[in-house]
Amino acid sequence: MEYIIREMTPAEYPLLEDFLYEAIFQPDRRNLLPRSVIHSPELKVYIENFGAQKDDHCLCAEADGRIVGAVWVRNIPGYGSIDDTTPEFAISLLEDCRGQGVGTALMRAMLAHLKAAGYEKASLAVQKANYALKMYFRVGFQIVGENEQEYIMVHDLRE
Numbered sequence: 001m002e003y004i005i006r007e008m009t010p011a012e013y014p015l016l017e018d019f020l021y022e023a024i025f026q027p028d029r030r031n032l033l034p035r036s037v038i039h040s041p042e043l044k045v046y047i048e049n050f051g052a053q054k055d056d057h058c059l060c061a062e063a064d065g066r067i068v069g070a071v072w073v074r075n076i077p078g079y080g081s082i083d084d085t086t087p088e089f090a091i092s093l094l095e096d097c098r099g100q101g102v103g104t105a106l107m108r109a110m111l112a113h114l115k116a117a118g119y120e121k122a123s124l125a126v127q128k129a130n131y132a133l134k135m136y137f138r139v140g141f142q143i144v145g146e147n148e149q150e151y152i153m154v155h156d157l158r159e
């Protein structure tokens with residue numbers, strides 16, 4: 001698949017609702033959570049009023065005129081928050097675009113963007129059973145904490 005990575009425009013930010021839902025790790029595709037789950041307080045913090053905070057950054061992957069993936073960061077009290085200066089990652093691809101390197105390219109592009117902007121580190125949370133865990137290791141994230149279900153990971157941007 002041919003794609004380009006670019007900054008998502010504010011007019012496209014409403015698409016983050018779809019990508020947030022796709023970002024939820026749901027291993028049983030026959031028993032999906034209702035889409036309304038993205039409006040719960042612990043999830044809506046990832047997209048609510050996106051673009052209004054200075055630490056809001058979003059890149060997207062576009063193929064054949066359609067946005068097929070997005071990676072965005074915010075400095076929020078989210079699942080992978082480690083402090084009040086480190087932006088937390090969220091990434092999502094449309095299901096038919098997974099496993100083709102798009103996610104890795106999006107992650108690397110956002111890490112480069114954050115490094116150029118002067119951030120020292122970035123964080124994320126990932127379910128222990130999520131297939132994306134391998135990709136996070138490949139792009140340089142390391143586990144710094146965990147709970148029963150998730151790993152908290154950090155990427156040192158100073159390296």
